[in-house]
Amino acid sequence: MNNIILNILVFFSMSVCLAQTTYTGKVIDTKNIPVAFANVIVYKSSDRSVKEGTITDENGNFEITLNETEKYHLEISFLGFKTKVLPLEKATLGNIILEEEVNSLNEVVVKSKKINLIRKNDRLIFSIENTVAQELGSAVDVLKVTPNIVMRDDQLSMLGKNFIRVMVNGKMMPFTGNDLRNYLASINSNDIKSIEVITTPPSEFDSEGNGGIINIILKKQKNDFWSLNARLSSIQRKEFSYGRDVSFNYKKKNTYLTVSASNGKYLKNNLFRNATYYDEETWYGEGPNRYDNDYTNYRFSITQNISKRWEMGASYAGSFSDTDNQTTNRDSIFGTTQNLKYIINSRGLNESNAKVHAINYYNTIQLDTVGKKVSIDVDYFTSNAFKEGDNNGEKTENDATQPIFSNATAIDYSFQNISNKIDFFLPFKGIELKAGTKISLSKTTNDFKFYNTFTGIPVLDNNQSNHFNYEENIYAGYVSGTKQFTEKLSGTLGLRVENTVTESYSRAINQTNTNNYTKLFPTLFLTYSLENNKSLSFNVSRRLNRPSFESLDPFKMVLNPFKTVQGNPFLKPSYLTSSELIFNTSKNELKAYSQWMDDGYEQISEIDPNTKIINYTYYNYIKTRTYGITDTYIFDKLEWLTSYNTIDVGYSIMSSSIPQTIANQEGFNAFIQTQNSIRLDPKNNLSLGINYYYVFPAKNNLSKVEGYGPLDISLRLKLLEGNLNLSLYASDVLYTSRAKVTNYYNGIRATYKNYYDTRYVSFNVRYTFGNKKIYSKASRFGNDDIQSRATK
DSSP states (O other): OHHHHHHHHHHHHHHHHTOOEEEEEEEEETTSOBOTTOEEEEEETTTOOEEEEEEOOTTSEEEEEESSOSOEEEEEEOTTBOOEEEEEOOSEEEEEEEOBOSBOSSOEEEEETTEEEEEOSSEEEEEOTTSGGGGSSBHHHHHTTSTTEEEETTEEEETTBSEEEEEETTEEOSOOHHHHHHHHHTSBGGGEEEEEEESSOOTTSOSBSSEEEEEEEEOOOOSOEEEEEEEEEEEESSSEEEEEEEEEEEEETTEEEEEEEEEEEEEEEEEEEEEEEOSSOEEEEEEEEEEEEEEEEEEEEEEEEEETTEEEEEEEEEEEEEEEEEEEEEEEEEOTTSOEEEEEEEEEEEEEEEEEEEEEEEEEEEOSSSSOEEEEEEEEEEEEEEEEEEEEEEEEETTEEEEEEEEEEEEEEEEEEEEEEEEEEEEETTEEEEEEEEEEEEEEEEEEEEEEOTTSSOEEOGGGOEEEEEEEEEEEEEEEEEEEOSSSEEEEEEEEEEEEEEEEEETTTTEEEEEEEEEEEEEEEEEEEETTTEEEEEEEEEEEEOOOSGGGOOOEEEEETTEEEEOOTTOOOEEEEEEEEEEEOSSEEEEEEEEEEEEEEEEEEEEOTTTOOEEEEEEEEEEEEEEEEEEEEEEOOSTTEEEEEEEEEEEEEEEESOTTSOSEEEEEEEEEEEEEEEEOSTTSSEEEEEEEEEEOOEEETTEEEOOBOOEEEEEEEEETTTTEEEEEEEESTTSOOOEEEEEEETTEEEEEEEBOOOOEEEEEEEEEEEOOSOOOOOOOOSOHHHHHHHTO
């Protein structure tokens, strides 16, 4: 290994020593501000073949050494600026001025009071700099006000997409569920530059994820500096929650370092209501759920530029949480004449201790001076959790009460994954190629023990206990090419292939299941530039969504005499084919889309009308065809107001392969959203945010959902030259973020109307020491698709 590194360094040194003439210059904009990291390319004047290339440094300076004496041209380009071409006639070029442009070929940049919407082929970029969103507190709060993104009950969704993933600086987050929320809460909103809403992920991304991707872009600082940030946050729901975090950022020459730690308490009091309508009885259920999570997160990353062409880095992310989940439920059973027959009261307390560790090591090496490079990632991920539960209940009938169940459970869960991926970026004359491979090896064990505590003494019940093992190996490769066909037309074509091999074993039923399948995932992007800052884009892709590991366990767990939970070892991935046609102007984006989902899976409630037992399990049984139109409009004609407004209207055709459910269902669905930033003083030290969305009544898969929509209000105040930031955030002010869901099984109607404690007031205080301009290097993980399924 040392010899390889030495040979690379010697090769780089030899290429420098052969220099004959060195050309220098400085790239600036029209305001005399240096343009850092601009692309600088030298090509022969005779045949336009590329000879050399580099990028400008943090001060806009560059130098290029040429080994031949010939006529050359210099081409300088950077996102948001007009490309500049000039003959290379003298060694000292001095200042080279780039002019800004509102529209370029491959993206449309809409500027308004330093608030930008940038449309690329596969994504919409929302800049939050100088908006009220920047001082809301954390990444969780920022995502709530991002166009086309909806966060409800701490779950993220994207317009027109069934499933989404979250990245930071182009690297997937290693967490999901509660761990993801805790991790996002540790990212300071003031460190965020923009949010990318990727509606159609290209082929270099893992095929996992039946929908879009959210990419959080953090700010970067070009000069040497250090800074220390401290933040306190409080949330008042029915009970009080808090969070606190501290982050240290350091940059010196070629070394980048980020260290952060956060902890807090997250409390929610949810309320679950349901009703099941049998022929001779009606069951009304109601019960509070108290969720108490104490969490601690650590992040560390270091990046070292070994040379101008070689970057090496490592990162660690850890999450530790203790969770108490306390439930109380009361089922009131009425007869046909609405007379109360009997009542079932049940209680449960589940405690969980979870530890998650993610480690990444990577190298990025530039292979030449015109942009060719290779990136190598090695990842290790482990997740361990121990869960204990106590459940009991009694039945009251004719003023007599008797116990009907009492049990205790213990679950020891362990997951490990190691992965390696290699990515190549190979720009050639006329085409840019990307290619790569990835190997991911996963193993999980789930040891479940069931104790009968009816007599007061725990007795292990082997018939209701199980040990489940699951192994999954994924082998993937991809290639994509981007080409400029004409002055106005460009396109990208990609193909990803994945081979998946799985094996599972359930000891309780002595059952082994194996699976081996290979699938192709193509992507296509086309962009055509029109007149007057308009563009037309088209894209199409195919992706999949693999089930979580726990959903594959075939063992049936008995929660109480009337509720059981069971996995399905034959569960397969669901597949989604998406297409979009997008028309852009300077203030408006109009998009028509379609989504075809096959083998869609969900957990359904299998209701037995005779025994009244409900078994919750998973099946691949849904097929949907969805067509829709989305329009996003920016209003910024008033100096003190900027408003993002979105409307989405779709029509879905859904069918089921399970005869006990609704066979077919179709209908319209609609969504509106408005996000407003209001400046309350001339210096923008005080600002107001008003955000509202409404989801109209619709049919979702095989359920019917009532309409709902919350109103959120935020207020931001800057003090001490921006070092002290205060923000106040009120969520679901009108107490309207709840919906009634209705579905059918065996002809039996069941309704659910749950409330997830979404009405709250949050107060955040942040203070910056040292240099307030933050540099943040995101942790990168190459096994992100596996990690998200392991921590569900």
